[in-house]
Amino acid sequence: MKRFRVADWTDVLAARVGVRDLARRTGFGRKDAEEVCIVASELGSNIVKYGIQGEIAIEAIDDADRGPGVRIAARDQGPPFRSFETALLDGCDDRGPILPEAMFGRAGIGAGLGAVVRFTDELAVHPAPAGKEIVAVRWLRRPKPGAARAQAYSK
Amino acid sequence: MSQKNELFGEGFELETEVFDRIAKILMLLSDVATGDYSVRLDEDLPESHPFGALYRGVNEMVTSLRTTHESAVAYQQELEDKLATIEAQRAAIRDLSTPIMEVWEGVLCLPVVGIIDTTRSAEMTDALLRAVVDKGATCAIIDITGIEVMDTRTADHFLRMVKSVRLLGAQCVLTGINPSISQTIVHMGVDLAGVETHRSLRAALQNWVGDDEEKT
Numbered sequence: 383m384k385r386f387r388v389a390d391w392t393d394v395l396a397a398r399v400g401v402r403d404l405a406r407r408t409g410f411g412r413k414d415a416e417e418v419c420i421v422a423s424e425l426g427s428n429i430v431k432y433g434i435q436g437e438i439a440i441e442a443i444d445d446a447d448r449g450p451g452v453r454i455a456a457r458d459q460g461p462p463f464r465s466f467e468t469a470l471l472d473g474c475d476d477r478g479p480i481l482p483e484a485m486f487g488r489a490g491i492g493a494g495l496g497a498v499v500r501f502t503d504e505l506a507v508h509p510a511p512a513g514k515e516i517v518a519v520r521w522l523r524r525p526k527p528g529a530a531r532a533q534a535y536s537k
Numbered sequence: 538m539s540q541k542n543e544l545f546g547e548g549f550e551l552e553t554e555v556f557d558r559i560a561k562i563l564m565l566l567s568d569v570a571t572g573d574y575s576v577r578l579d580e581d582l583p584e585s586h587p588f589g590a591l592y593r594g595v596n597e598m599v600t601s602l603r604t605t606h607e608s609a610v611a612y613q614q615e616l617e618d619k620l621a622t623i624e625a626q627r628a629a630i631r632d633l634s635t636p637i638m639e640v641w642e643g644v645l646c647l648p649v650v651g652i653i654d655t656t657r658s659a660e661m662t663d664a665l666l667r668a669v670v671d672k673g674a675t676c677a678i679i680d681i682t683g684i685e686v687m688d689t690r691t692a693d694h695f696l697r698m699v700k701s702v703r704l705l706g707a708q709c710v711l712t713g714i715n716p717s718i719s720q721t722i723v724h725m726g727v728d729l730a731g732v733e734t735h736r737s738l739r740a741a742l743q744n745w746v747g748d749d750e751e752k753t
Contacts, residue, residue, distance in 0.1 A: 392627045398652065413717055416685040420654050427656040472690045486663065494655040497688035 386426075388456075389435040394426035397438040401454060408442045408450050409522050417501040418452055418520050424494035425456035425516060431489050433458025436513065443519070451503075451521040459513040466507050472496040558588050562595060574603035635661050637668045641746055643675040646738070650683050658691045662698040669707050676745050677702050680738040682713030692721050699732055708733065712741045 386397035401422040405415040429436040436458030443453050463469050469476035472493045480492040499505060504519040561578060568576045577596050582589035640646040645668055669677055702709035712735045735741035
């Protein structure tokens with residue numbers, strides 16, 4: 383397991399490079415590795431934007447059934463999601479839709495977690511000491527792209 | 538405390554001298570405590586004087602404290618310099634994440650390398666729209682050669698950025714779209730009318746600059 387302390391944008395950069403490297407070594411193709419990279423970037427940016435500070439832990443995993451994959455855990459010290467399900471929706475934060483007039487000059491477009499959902503196969507959030515932890519898994523052989531969305535939304 | 542005629546004189550004189558000398562040591566120590574390492578005790582005592590050894594010891598201690606302090610200050614300075622450098626580099630990296638160059642009169646170029654996530658997409662929109670207005674640009678070329686993947690929603694935001702530039706009265710040209718992103722965009726089913734694209738940055742520049750010269 384490799385950990386990246388995240389308190390600043392450049393830390394996100396480092397985590398991104400680290401996870402791309404790991405994904406490539408795990409056998410991901412270029413395009414897939416870039417997708418994993420975007421996942422780390424979105425989770426890292428969220429730590430910087432909302433989570434005060436935290437860390438990203440990346441790990442290559444190997445499941446008997448699913449085969450190899452990459453697990454990205456993002457832990458922060460920010461408040462819990464008011465609604466994780468809502469936060470996963472595009473154009474929303476954890477309170478609900480972001481109004482178009484509030485979009486310009488905002489640090490994001492409210493679709494970061496949506497991208498995470500689309501690019502991963504398993505996604506869960508749980509409380510962690512002094513904050514929360516989001517764990518995302520992407521398998522080398524995706525069971526069915528977008529599966530994380532189905533799982534997260536049906537909760 | 539003037540006389541040192543006798544090493545151990547009368548009781549009273551001795552007491553006065555001892556207090557006097559201790560007071561000097563205390564004063565020196567308080568100077569040292571406030572950071573003044575230049576002070577020293579007068580080493581005017583004979584070798585055999587019991588205070589002589591103490592004075593010399595105190596002076597030596599102050600000297601070595603001074604050396605330690607100086608090296609600590611130097612070290613701290615060095616650390617601060619390094620931190621400043623890191624800070625400057627961070628700012629530079631941050632700046633470089635969305636460089637906007639005026640490559641021709643009124644023609645802005647935004648080369649994008651690395652990855653595009655939602656944060657970056659939002660930042661780019663912000664920076665580009667401001668730059669178009671500030672520089673009175675008539676054309677903005679966004680080059681995404683090297684961008685392998687874009688999330689659908691991010692791509693959507695990206696195209697909205699292109700359209701926003703047009704609302705400001707400038708043209709926005711996309712170049713270097715790779716097959717994977719082109720598929721993403723087409724599958725999103727957005728209206729691509731009015732989104733001008735070119736195969737490469739070179740082609741876009743040639744086209745625009747050529748157009749411009751014909752006009753004038």
